[in-house]
Amino acid sequence: xxxxxxxxxxxxxxxxxxxxxxxxxxxxxxxxxxxxxxxxxxxxxxxxxxxxxxxxxxxxxxxxxxxxxxxxxxxxxxxxxxxxxxxxxxxxxxxxxxxxxxxxxxxxxxxxxxxxxxxxxxxxxxxxxxxxxxxxxxxxxxxxxxxxxxxxxxxxxxxxxxxxxxxxxxxxxxxxxxxxxxxxxxxxxxxxxxxxxxxxxxxxxxxxxxxxxxxxxxxxxxxxxxxxxxxxxxxxxxxxxxxxxxxxxxxxxxxxxxxxxxxxxxxxxxxxxxxxxxxxxxxxxxxxxxxxxxxxxxxxxxxxxxxxxxxxxxxxxxxxxxxxxxxxxxxxxxxxxxxxxxxxxxxxxxxxxxxxxxxxxxxxxxxxxxxxxxxxxxxxxxxxxxxxxxxxxx
Numbered sequence: 001x002x003x004x005x006x007x008x009x010x011x012x013x014x015x016x017x018x019x020x021x022x023x024x025x026x027x028x029x030x031x032x033x034x035x036x037x038x039x040x041x042x043x044x045x046x047x048x049x050x051x052x053x054x055x056x057x058x059x060x061x062x063x064x065x066x067x068x069x070x071x072x073x074x075x076x077x078x079x080x081x082x083x084x085x086x087x088x089x090x091x092x093x094x095x096x097x098x099x100x101x102x103x104x105x106x107x108x109x110x111x112x113x114x115x116x117x118x119x120x121x122x123x124x125x126x127x128x129x130x131x132x133x134x135x136x137x138x139x140x141x142x143x144x145x146x147x148x149x150x151x152x153x154x155x156x157x158x159x160x161x162x163x164x165x166x167x168x169x170x171x172x173x174x175x176x177x178x179x180x181x182x183x184x185x186x187x188x189x190x191x192x193x194x195x196x197x198x199x200x201x202x203x204x205x206x207x208x209x210x211x212x213x214x215x216x217x218x219x220x221x222x223x224x225x226x227x228x229x230x231x232x233x234x235x236x237x238x239x240x241x242x243x244x245x246x247x248x249x250x251x252x253x254x255x256x257x258x259x260x261x262x263x264x265x266x267x268x269x270x271x272x273x274x275x276x277x278x279x280x281x282x283x284x285x286x287x288x289x290x291x292x293x294x295x296x297x298x299x300x301x302x303x304x305x306x307x308x309x310x311x312x313x314x315x316x317x318x319x320x321x322x323x324x325x326x327x328x329x330x331x332x333x334x335x336x337x338x339x340x341x342x343x344x345x346x347x348x349x350x351x352x353x354x355x356x357x358x359x360x361x362x363x364x365x366x367x368x369x370x371x372x373x374x375x376x377x378x379x380x381x382x383x384x385x386x387x388x389x390x391x392x393x394x
Contacts, residue, residue, distance in 0.1 A: 001059065003039075003067045004176045006217065006225060007158050009135065011039040013048070013063035015056035018172050023083075027194050028288050031187050032172030035083055036221050038162055039067055040155065042132020047074040047101075048091065049153055049162045050084045050221055057087035061094055071095065074122070074130070076137065077102040078164035079150045080109035084221055089114055101130060103141060105149035126151075140209070142166060144202035146195050152210075159216035165195065166206070167232045169223030178224040180231050186292070188223065188232060192239050193291035198326045203240050207233070242328055244298040246276055246393035248384060249329075251290060251318040252303035253282040258337040259305045262369050262377060266301070266335060269381040274394060282314035287321060294327040298393055299384055300357070302348055306338035310347045319351035326354050331387050333360040333380060337367060360384065 004012045014037040021029050035052035037060055046069060052060045064072070072095035077085055080102075088110065092098060100110065101122045110116050124130065126141040136156045143150060145166050153162040169188040178184055196203055210233075218226040218233075226232050248270055254260035263279070270277050278293045294300065300322060304315035311319070315336075322329075332355060334348050345362050360383050365373040388394045 001063070003063050006038070006176070006219065007160070009041040010155070010158060010160065011067055012176055012219075012225070013037050013039045013060060013067060015052050015059040016172050016174070017053070017056065023170065027170075028286050029170050030286070030288070031170060031183070033170040033222055034172055036219065036223075038219055039064065039069065040132060040135060042135040044133030045073040045131075046071065047076055047132055047137070048072060048098075049076045050078055050164065051075065051087035051091055053083040054086035057090045060087050061090060064091075064094070069095075072098040073132075074099055074101045076153055076162075077106055077110060078153060078162065079147060079221070080106050080113055081147060082113065084164065085110060085114060088116065092116070092120060103139070103149060103151055106151070109149055142202075142206045144199045145206055146199055154213055154215075159214050161210070161213065161215045161218050161229070163218050163220045165221055167218050167226070167236065168220040171223040173224055176225055178226045178228070178231065180228065184224065185235065188235060189239065189295060190288045190292050191222070192236065193295050193325065194288055197239075197291070197295065198324060200240050200326070200328070203236065207236060207240065239295050244328055244330055244391070244393065245296040246274075246388050247293070247297040248275055248277050248299040248301060249290070249293045249297040250277065250279040250301045250303060251282055251285075251315065251322075252279060253305070253312045253314045254303075255305045255307075255312070258365060258368050259303050259335070262335050262337065262363070262365060262373065263303045265369075265374055266303075266377050266381065269378060270384065273381060273385045275385060275388065280318075282318055290318065290321065291325055294322060294325060294329065297327070297329055298388055298391065299331040299333070300327075300329045300355075301333045301335060303334070304336040304344060304348070306336070306342040306344055309342040311336075311344035315344075315348065316351065319348050323352050323354045329355055329357050330391065331360055331384065332357045333384075334362040335364070335377065335380070337365040337369065339367065358387070360387070
């Protein structure tokens with residue numbers, strides 16, 4: 001990818017990964033991703049803000065050469081995860097006089113992960129400044145966005161926030177600057193849901209602190225650069241708020257059709273009462289899409305048959321995922337069917353302990369659902385409607 005100028009003396013020198021479709025061997029990447037690194041040339045010093053994934057390190061080195069960098073003074077490491085830091089070693093080989101500027105926690109991580117020697121570091125404190133000559137960095141610690149050592153870097157004179165994973169999106173595009181399209185919004189929301197949502201409390205505090213900064217541009221480590229910071233900041237405030245929507249997410253799986261009949265009936269009954277339904281048939285579900293739906297939904301229902309003495313493994317995974325992501329869901333329930341016995345209700349409740357949600361009465365059928373089971377499903381729908389109304393959602 002060519003070197004591109006953001007402002008005079010400030011360049012994007014990172015890489016696009018058009019073909020990557022899985023992150024951390026876990027997260028689907030339907031839009032690919034970018035690894036953003038930024039070159040800042042001051043009157044006296046030159047700095048590189050973050051690096052790239054090791055798979056793209058040669059591209060970064062080529063870009064630094066193209067940008068005419070003969071001497072590099074600083075490599076600012078906002079985050080130790082290797083998609084940001086993985087090329088630091090190669091950059092230090094090319095520019096042996098450079099020093100890695102980071103906080104104490106990140107330094108220790110980088111020493112462990114990349115075997116960077118102690119003498120290569122300059123450790124900074126929260127709020128500390130670093131001058132390049134007519135360009136000044138200020139370091140703002142943002143722990144648990146989404147690791148304990150994360151920080152962001154603010155370039156004072158140009159009012160640019162190098163936000164690392166904060167405000168990122170796994171969105172490969174040839175455009176340097178965000179076009180604020182629906183595709184980008186959904187990609188950013190997916191990124192928030194999969195990576196940031198478990199840390200809502202920390203993110204809220206950091207959003208408040210960053211509101212004191214005059215920000216003209218947000219330059220994240222993944223996705224395009226924002227010339228209109230309010231586009232992503234306002235989205236984060238909405239997603240991170242306590243507000244939920246009149247939506248029920250149904251994560252379901254059926255083996256022989258009994259649970260499937262209950263799910264179909266349940267969906268229709270909710271729709272008749274004006275509740276928005278987002279069903280996910282788990283064996284074919286993109287977990288990122290499920291995560292996005294959990295950002296706003298007032299209610300989560302998991303539907304499963306019994307497998308041996310517990311829930312179907314796909315339902316177990318959905319519960320594990322929801323528990324790990326910690327959405328602001330207010331109500332949860334379970335529906336399903338069994339043959340000869342089992343305790344999947346207790347199992348799933350136990351897996352959802354991180355959700356501060358009210359558990360509504362489960363509906364469990366023995367074998368094929370019968371008239372009484374459908375009556376109980378109607379009662380569950382009535383309860384959900386009442387809860388949504390009382391919450392001002394209907």
